[in-house]
Amino acid sequence: MHSIYERIEYLIKQQGLTKKAFSEQLNISTGNMGDWKRGKSTPGTHKLIEIAAFFKVSLDWLILGKQNAGTLKESGEDYFFGQIGQLNCQTDELLPKEKEFIKEYIEFTEYRKRKADGDFSHE
Template identity: 80%
Template structure:
C-alpha cells in the first residue's frame, strides 16, 4: 500500500464497511474521499486523528505505512532513558518527578491498550 488513501481503503475493507458508510460515520464528503483517491488532496490532521481512532490504527501506519515499533534515530544514537526505553526529549535532563510521571503515563497507556475497545461494556 503506497498512499494514505490505500491504507484507509484497506482499513475500511477490513472493518467490512462500504466507503459510503465510512464517510457518513466520520462526516467525510464523498468528494473529499475521491480527491484523496486521485491524490489531489489528503486528509487533514484532525481527520487523520479521527480515522486513526475510528479504526484503532496507528497514525504512523496510516500516514507513513510504518509500524510504531520502530526506533527513532538521529545520527547513530537512540533516544532512550533508563530501562523502560521511552523517548527522553533528546537528552534533556528530566527531574525524578518528571520521570515518575512518564512511567505512570506509560503504565496508563498500556492499561488502555489492554482495555476492551467497546465503550458500552
C-alpha cells in the same frame, strides 16, 4: 500500500464497510474521498486523528505506513534524547511532506490547547 488513501481503503475493506458508510460515519464528503484517492489532497490532521481512532490504528501507520517498533518502557534512561537534548530516534530522514505534516500537527495541538485554555490571543 503507499498512500494514506490506500491504507484507509484497506481498513474500510477489513471492517466490511462500504466507502459510503464509512464516509457517512465520519462525516467525510465523497468529493474529499475522491480527492484523496486521486492524490489531489490528503485528510487534514483532525480527520486523520478521527480515522485512526475509528479504526484503532496508530497515526504512524495511517500516515507513514510504518509499524511501531515496540513499546518503550520507563527505565530512567534518556532513550529518546541524545546528549544535546534533541530527538534522536529517527533512523530515516523524513520526506518534505512528512515534515510539513508534523509542523501542521504541532500547530493543531497548540491551537487545541489554546482553545481549551480559552486563550485566543495568538489568532
